Amino acid sequence: MLVVNQHGDNRGDEAALHGMLSGICRANGGPVRFTIIHQFADDRSARELAASAGFDVEWISLKLSPIEGLRLVLHLVTRISAVLGRVGAVTIAAYRSADVVVSAPGGPYFGDIYIGHEPVHWLYVWMARVHRKPAVLYATSAGPFARAWANPFRRHTYRCFDAVIVREEISAAHIRALFGTRRRNVEVRVTVDSALQVSVPPAQRDRALRRVVVSAIDWKYEGDSSPDARRANYDAAVAAAIGELCAGAACEVVLVPQLHGTAHRDAPYLERLAGRVRDVVGNDVTVSVFDESREMLAQRALFASADFVVAGRYHPAVFALSAGVPQVCIPYEHKATGVLQLAGLSDLVVPIADVTADRLVAVARHVRDQADDVRARSQRAAGELAALSSRTSQAVVDLIDGAL
Secondary structure, three states, X not given: OEEEEEOOOEHHHHHHHHHHHHHHHHHHOOOOEEEEEEOOOOOHHHHHHHHHXXXXXXXXXXXXXXXXXXXXXXXXXXXXXXXXXXXXXXXXXXXXXXXXXEEOOXXXXXXXXXXXXXXXXXXXXXXXXXXXXXXXXXXXXXXXXXXXXXXXXHXXXXXXXXXXXXXXXXXXXXXXXXXXXXXXXXXXXXXXXXXXXXXXXXOOOOOOOEEEEEEOOOXXXXXXXXXXXXXXXXXXXXXXXXXHHHOOOOEEEEEOOOEOOOOOOOHHHHHHHHHHHHHHXXXXXXXXXXXXXXXXXXXXXXXXXXXXXXXXXXXXXXXXXXXXXXXXXXXXXXXXXXXXXHOOOXXXXXXXXXXXXXXXXXXXXXXXXXXXXXXXXXXXXXXXXXXXXXXXXXXXXXXXXXXX
């Protein structure tokens, strides 16, 4: 199995990858050989995770030098193998030997949000068509598709898949609108995030303390007339919501980095935010930042051990949902909105554009006061969505069985 378009340097992407590999191996009922074309800046944590889980994986970098990239494109045009560079030759060999090509869970790497590198992801899907290999879009997000010049390429890309599967209804609606009433349409199936195929037991903790685990994002508010004021408002609102969740109890607060090993690390931002939180909750509450070097499963175990989660990033919302932990979700893109909608938990959501201290505190109070109900709904949704997520893996295995 060849996996392409795998993002990294993010504990959430690692969780999605781990869930996909685990689910496919279970659905297959036997050994699977994976080749993963990825864009990790530092792939050590992913390699260690795969090795510890016993997955059979070969790793190939998607990040090519300009010369290497040109040689790969020249080969695809001329089909002359001699023009390939070293990485290009390994890449083409992986396509030739694959039973199926899977475009990795994540994104939306097809859509306007990350259009700067979207054409690279088109290419790796098109290569499946060039090599006549069956292909699956594995429970990604998608869209929006307002950049009209890119839409013909996007439609061609989606037509290269034998199965188009997304992880929430909002993305499905984006793809359906992209095709409209065109005769050469695609069928879009909706499952849910692949990380839900793995359940992680909670970490040990001091039960005398209420535990609030927090993920927050240093959102840039690009295009806003007052981005600094908006960011300060967001930080103050998150701190106030944490204070509301801690109210009336001995409490510990843990802020959790998602990005690691790159220039885009979020631990420095969370250290600054921790100071704002301490100002709100006072000295009687312990506030710390989780070690960014800790691997993904340790992070998921921490989220699973929480009494409450504030999820300002997408995968922490998924981690809380998977463990049945009550959360306040602050989506910055449609993917978290869609997953909480699918779970029947839209009352826990405040989109980042709508964040005020009053709004966030009101939802935090609702989550705290109705904790038993929210926990029961979350636990029920976790079981249903784990089964739904496993259908993506089964679809991949069914496609392989049909191709062999």
